[in-house]
Amino acid sequence: MNETFTADKNGYYGEFGGAFVPEMLRQNVESLRDVYHQIIESPEFQKEFTGLLRNYAGRPSPLSFAKRLSDKYGAKIYLKREDLNHTGSHKINNTIGQIILARNMGKTRIIAETGAGQHGVATATVCALMGLECVVYMGETDMVRQEPNVKRMEMLGARVVPVTSGNKTLKDATNEALRDWICNPVNTFYIIGSVVGPHPYPDLVARFQSVISEELLSQLREAEGTEDPGYILACVGGGSNAAGIFYHYINRRNVRLVGVEAAGEGVNTGLTAATIAVGERGIIHGSKTLVMQNEDGQITEPYSISAGLDYPGVGPIHAWLARTGRADYLNVTDKEALAAAYELTKLEGIIPALESAHALAALGKLKVNKTDIIVVNVSGRGDKDMQAYFEAKT
Numbered sequence: 001m002n003e004t005f006t007a008d009k010n011g012y013y014g015e016f017g018g019a020f021v022p023e024m025l026r027q028n029v030e031s032l033r034d035v036y037h038q039i040i041e042s043p044e045f046q047k048e049f050t051g052l053l054r055n056y057a058g059r060p061s062p063l064s065f066a067k068r069l070s071d072k073y074g075a076k077i078y079l080k081r082e083d084l085n086h087t088g089s090h091k092i093n094n095t096i097g098q099i100i101l102a103r104n105m106g107k108t109r110i111i112a113e114t115g116a117g118q119h120g121v122a123t124a125t126v127c128a129l130m131g132l133e134c135v136v137y138m139g140e141t142d143m144v145r146q147e148p149n150v151k152r153m154e155m156l157g158a159r160v161v162p163v164t165s166g167n168k169t170l171k172d173a174t175n176e177a178l179r180d181w182i183c184n185p186v187n188t189f190y191i192i193g194s195v196v197g198p199h200p201y202p203d204l205v206a207r208f209q210s211v212i213s214e215e216l217l218s219q220l221r222e223a224e225g226t227e228d229p230g231y232i233l234a235c236v237g238g239g240s241n242a243a244g245i246f247y248h249y250i251n252r253r254n255v256r257l258v259g260v261e262a263a264g265e266g267v268n269t270g271l272t273a274a275t276i277a278v279g280e281r282g283i284i285h286g287s288k289t290l291v292m293q294n295e296d297g298q299i300t301e302p303y304s305i306s307a308g309l310d311y312p313g314v315g316p317i318h319a320w321l322a323r324t325g326r327a328d329y330l331n332v333t334d335k336e337a338l339a340a341a342y343e344l345t346k347l348e349g350i351i352p353a354l355e356s357a358h359a360l361a362a363l364g365k366l367k368v369n370k371t372d373i374i375v376v377n378v379s380g381r382g383d384k385d386m387q388a389y390f391e392a393k394t
């Protein structure tokens with residue numbers, strides 16, 4: 001593993017990762033792998049990528065000192081404000097990167113999967129920007145609980161395809177997107193929304209999201225005179241916002257990295273999405289990682305109140321960080337996340353996404369001192385979750 005924390009040349013993080021794809025997909029995955037390194041290191045790519053991040057997505061995202069939250073928990077708490085990006089989450093960092101790649105590869109049709117709809121919206125957005133056709137696969141259950149995002153995608157010109165297999169959520173949408181890619185290998189680029197899927201996706205998505213920790217280094221230096229906080233907290237669905245804010249800190253061992261999974265009703269209730277807590281080694285969506293599965297190796301259905309965390313796998317990067325002990329993984333129930341969302345809103349005037357609320361809820365689980373600096377990644381804003389927040393209140 002090198003300084004910048006990418007997978008090895010075969011896409012492995014220790015024993016996790018790789019590219020386990022059907023023969024029909026092999027060529028797609030290999031050609032993406034071959035061109036991506038060469039393209040993303042070119043000055044033209046970097047110029048366009050950073051230009052769009054700044055002038056289109058609104059980066060750098062602020063680092064806000066949370067005074068009242070700090071008083072409550074007895075530490076210095078900062079919030080990395082990915083909620084303020086265009087389209088409302090960190091997802092846009094990745095879709096901007098991948099759409100530039102797609103265009104460079106001469107692709108004319110874009111497909112994506114989405115859970116909460118944030119990745120679908122971010123993908124539909126960059127497709128509108130570049131004038132490319134866009135098809136988004138979304139589970140029917142998620143289409144109901146995230147309806148405003150379905151409308152947004154449609155207004156942006158995307159076709160949203162309902163997926164009715166499994167429990168009709170993110171895993172099932174990902175299966176459909178992979179199937180589409182097999183059928184349309186020549187003109188279609190698959191924009192994956194997290195650090196999951198076959199190599200090179202986990203590596204590539206982590207790189208695009210690493211802009212978060214790159215900014216954090218200089219923002220903390222300015223605010224606190226040090227680049228290194230005591231703790232970095234981020235929620236983990238597939239793990240892309242966490243990978244992005246961990247990225248440049250991986251080799252800074254004095255910084256404690258904490259990923260927060262969705263426990264749902266509780267890790268031992270069978271209604272959970274805490275893959276690192278309950279998963280076993282397995283293969284999902286082309287990657288060897290930890291997977292929620294039964295004794296026969298069948299993938300079990302995940303559950304979380306948060307559509308963005310409702311995934312039975314986890315990026316191989318996190319399986320590896322957990323296995324090596326470099327990062328700690330906690331989990332937070334639906335109830336705890338809802339309480340944390342209300343708390344942040346009341347204390348700081350920020351309504352977070354339900355996903356981000358999981359990271360915030362972990363604040364109460366750390367043993368901290370007054371002088372500890374804690375950075376929480378606020379991965380997205382709560383607009384899409386207003387219905388869940390209203391229902392929780394009543």
Ligand SMILES: *Cc1c(COP(=O)(O)O)cnc(C)c1O
Pocket residue numbers: 089090091116118119193194195235236237238239240241242308309353355356379380381
């Ligand atoms: C999609 C999403 C997540 C979960 O995805 P990761 O890849 O784990 O980051 C978290 N927060 C928000 C706001 C999201 O939209």
